[in-house]
Amino acid sequence: MSDTKEYMPWSPDLGVGLQEIDEQHKILINLINRLFNEAILKQSDRATIDSILNELVQYTIIHFSVEESLFRIFDYPDGDSHHQQHEKLKNEVIKIQNKFRNGATVDLELMQFLRKWLTQHIMIDDKKYTPFFLEKGFKSTWSKQRSWVGKIWDSIYLK
Template sequence: MNVKNLIEWTEELSVGIQELDEQHKVLIELLNRLHEALITRTDILVINEILSELVQYTIVHFAVEESLMRILDYPPYEEHKKYHEELTRQVVDLQMKAKKGEVTASMQLWRFLRNWLTRHILVEDKKYTHFFLERGLRKTWMQRSWKEKIWNYVRS
């Protein structure tokens, strides 16, 4: 069964920095895979695998953002970091519940997916774009990113 993606990448989601946009696209892909697995009532082992990948990727993505914030001396760094910690806690909590067989296509999961996108990418991440660019961060990158190298190592 082919389920339509819950979330489609649009320019509205772009923070205007290619490296971070590419990471957000991966997060969206993982969320869509999770959505499809839940809708099609995929085996819980597959759901757990997707959640595990989402947890790992979330940690890598947040580490990249937080590193940039520290390097560029982003004033609301601590506030943004707390938000990251809360999101990570939510993802890990969902993962633990799924491992115990407690997570299905529940309202808790749907709220998490909705809030993840609307709050994190559309609101929180867009706050730093102008600041990062003013501090000299490039909009685009020309070679394989260090985040990709880390992620490929984590996946192996």
């Protein structure tokens, strides 16, 4: 993963203030960077690009499920509208994957879309839940190093 060009660098602005969530967002950011690296810079074969897109779809679904579990646990009042937002974003990334499998290419325009797709969701929707979760007892320092979901993910994909 370390050979990745930083198309979408992590910045403190993207932090929601909860380490577990930030670590999961970093995995999504890393996937976007890997996609840029393979599809745009290296122009790698379609199988390589397909596997990154597949990881992006799968991890997006897992990450959204984790957030939605937290909404249920804490009875987050905006949970329903946030869930709707997740459904929209999930469908968009699945559509991209399907188009690619039907012959489309991953170009710069698509990369810009994905960068915006993730940035706006983190900055606009995700940051809203932080004060509520902290109020309910979620600790900002939980998951100091590597997200537990990240560890499971690495154990599957980085074997």
